Amino acid sequence: MTSTTLARPRSAVRPTRRGLVAGGLGTAALLGLTACGSGASASAPSATGSGAGGWSFTDDRGHTVRLARRPRRIAFLTDTAGAALWAAGLRPVAATDSGQGIVSAVGPDWTGVTRIYSADKGVRLEALAQARPDLLVDAVQADGTLQVASQLSEVSRIAPVVGLSTYRPIEDIAGTADRLTRSLGLPLADSAAENRFRQGGTRLRRAVAANRDLRVGFVFGIDKATLGVMNPGTWAVLKTVRALGMRLLPVPAGADNTYSQAVSWENVPSLPADLLVWAVTDPLPDNALWRRTPAVRAGQVFKPELASWYAYSWENFAVLLDGLATHVQSARPGVGPDAA
Structure with missing residues (x-):
């Protein structure tokens, strides 16, 4: 979404592909776990738990990630998606924070969480891999793509990804964060x-x-x-x-x-x-x-x-x-x- 022609605030620049909230991936297949397209509506993400049918989640692109069991080690690849999920009550094993005040706005507890953002490289791939995530969450841009296309091939070897769009109404963004958190068997922290x-x-x-x-x-x-x-x-x-x-x-x-x-x-x-x-x-x-x-x-x-x-x-x-x-x-x- 970077463009030299777009009018944006200079003191609070919107996320770019390699800068502010680096992290992104197209539909991925990894370690026998599949992420496949779905006919489900992107405006109504769905999820199932970890019963006999395994776990699945349909994200804001209409893509469904299906796993044999409920993921427990989650990584946030972008500030915007991560802040919504921190606020919902989801605690990651690894996350980005570009220092733009987005993540800190929701008061996260970083104890034991690996920081994976690098100003010059975007997602620090080695640090992400060492955190051993079994699911990644990335922001979806206005054009429907995930945030960091430049790291697509590398990140896709680590874990499958779900996308959370930050170009929908606030209630839809927070709602997706809540649905994902619930699907992982965790209580919501922001009901009030x-x-x-x-x-x-x-x-x-x-x-x-x-x-x-x-x-x-x-x-x-x-x-x-x-x-x-x-x-x-x-x-x-x-x-x-x-x-x-x-x-x-x-x-x-x-x-x-x-x-x-x-x-x-x-x-x-x-x-x-x-x-x-x-x-x-x-x-x-x-x-x-x-x-x-x-x-x-x-x-x-x-x-x-x-x-x-x-x-x-x-x-x-x-x-x-x-x-x-x-x-x-x-x-x-x-x-x-x-x-x-």
Whole structure:
């Protein structure tokens, strides 16, 4: 998903193929264990336990991994997928942490866990192999591929992989993490957080329904000259809030806008938004063009205090939904300019 043309925050760069959350693998067959395609829907992953039929899990790509017995030694190949699984209560034997604050946002206990990330090599293959995992978990990119294609052949010799997509709504990402954790016979650690997330979603749906004309833009700083408007069709959290009825700033289709639309600062006051949500980067802007933006002048700016915008856990985004509900309730529609 790396591209020099995509507008991304520089202080919190989205995962790349070899950088942030290295780790990836296509469908694998290893040591007599098979990972095969499935006709099951990718939107409804399924799993079975370790009974007479062995263990199987259908991941977010619609691929099913089948093993003779329930895997017990799991490795996380990416920060994003790993954070969701740490939060769900799954403890790995090996995991990545690129130091971008994604994994640390969910407070993992690294005691006895092998760290397998290398800034220059991605997954440290020798360290991964020495941890003896019998199942790997990788993030699925927006195009449906696993994260680190460059290490496909090497990683596929170690263990089969399941993919967890981080380009679906938050509830689907956390839901897949929960389903995988349950399938491995482990109790969930985040049931109470899921309840708070659902309650926040209900509050936000009601607030949006009562303020239907409110236009909301999720934005971040790209550089000193450019602001990014997040694409509702790509970002997980925007998919969640759009499904709750929120009216989001559209981003024109095109390769340059896959993740966000770059807007020069002189055009920022013309953004047709009544409420601006400052995302991903710190701090808030402090320049005349930002202060001239109608939503900013009206005091209709929300900067959520999330641990990470890429830690896809129930707990992390329950905070966002609850805060959004409060700001949507109090915001006035029509503050921003009309769309061009």
